Amino acid sequence: xxxxxxxxxxxxxxxxxxxxxxxxxxxxxxxxxxxxxxxxxxxxxxxxxxxxxxxxxxxxxxxxxxxxxxxxxxxxxxxxxxxxxxxxxxxxxxxxxxxxxxxxxxxxxxxxxxxxxxxxxxxxxxxxxxxxxxxxxxxxxxxxxxxxxxxxxxxxxxxxxxxxxxxxxxxxxxxxxxxxxxxxxxxxxxxxxxxxxxxxxxxxxxxxxxxxxxxxxxxxxxxxxxxxxxxxxxxxxxxxxxxxx
Numbered sequence: 001x002x003x004x005x006x007x008x009x010x011x012x013x014x015x016x017x018x019x020x021x022x023x024x025x026x027x028x029x030x031x032x033x034x035x036x037x038x039x040x041x042x043x044x045x046x047x048x049x050x051x052x053x054x055x056x057x058x059x060x061x062x063x064x065x066x067x068x069x070x071x072x073x074x075x076x077x078x079x080x081x082x083x084x085x086x087x088x089x090x091x092x093x094x095x096x097x098x099x100x101x102x103x104x105x106x107x108x109x110x111x112x113x114x115x116x117x118x119x120x121x122x123x124x125x126x127x128x129x130x131x132x133x134x135x136x137x138x139x140x141x142x143x144x145x146x147x148x149x150x151x152x153x154x155x156x157x158x159x160x161x162x163x164x165x166x167x168x169x170x171x172x173x174x175x176x177x178x179x180x181x182x183x184x185x186x187x188x189x190x191x192x193x194x195x196x197x198x199x200x201x202x203x204x205x206x207x208x209x210x211x212x213x214x215x216x217x218x219x220x221x222x223x224x225x226x227x228x229x230x231x232x233x234x235x236x237x238x239x240x241x242x243x244x245x
Contacts, residue, residue: 002028003051005022005029005031006032006033006040007034007052008033008053008063009034010059011055012035015033018102019033026147028111031048037058037063038060054079055079076094077094077114078098137152139186141167143174143175148174155192156219161198165178170218195223
């Protein structure tokens with residue numbers, strides 16, 4: 001099911017930007033756009049809304065005042081040009097606070113926060129079954145002009161190629177312009193392990209290892225010399241006392 005979004009902003013250009021960002025995401029749809037809070041109130045009465053992108057400085061009543069009068073509001077991401085309203089927004093338990101102009105990269109971080117919040121509210125079999133302690137069970141990566149939602153549980157390993165990385169799953173390979181360090185920072189440290197300057201593996205997909213290599217489905221990967229103490233220190237404690245390697 002797609003996340004149903006309501007955009008509330010009195011500036012047409014600001015609405016256009018949010019709309020363009022949302023349209024790049026496969027699992028999101030816009031149910032309505034409003035230039036003021038009173039029209040938004042009617043839309044909330046008539047339509048099912050999961051997530052509001054709410055501006056603060058608007059005619060009639062502000063976004064903060066509007067949010068305070070809602071009894072059961074949907075999840076909210078504040079959008080504004082004014083930093084001073086951040087505290088008010090977070091006191092009202094908003095998902096995130098976006099400062100204009102809003103870049104697509106910062107927008108994606110808010111989307112990830114929205115999924116983290118909603119995963120706490122509903123039964124999520126991915127969260128129940130995976131090995132990670134991190135709340136995030138997926139990341140968004142950009143390939144060409146498409147933004148792809150990638151489940152962390154699907155990743156076998158990642159290979160770095162200069163300014164790009166290749167993310168391998170059992171079914172596909174995704175190439176995205178991103179550094180290995182940037183991607184490593186996005187991944188939960190208890191679920192993924194950097195084993196070489198050019199390789200990161202999913203710990204849950206490791207089938208076998210030696211002091212020099214790690215095997216994941218369909219691939220044998222090298223362990224870098226400088227990474228070896230850390231890698232073996234993490235993997236070997238899980239080995240039964242059948243002998244060393």
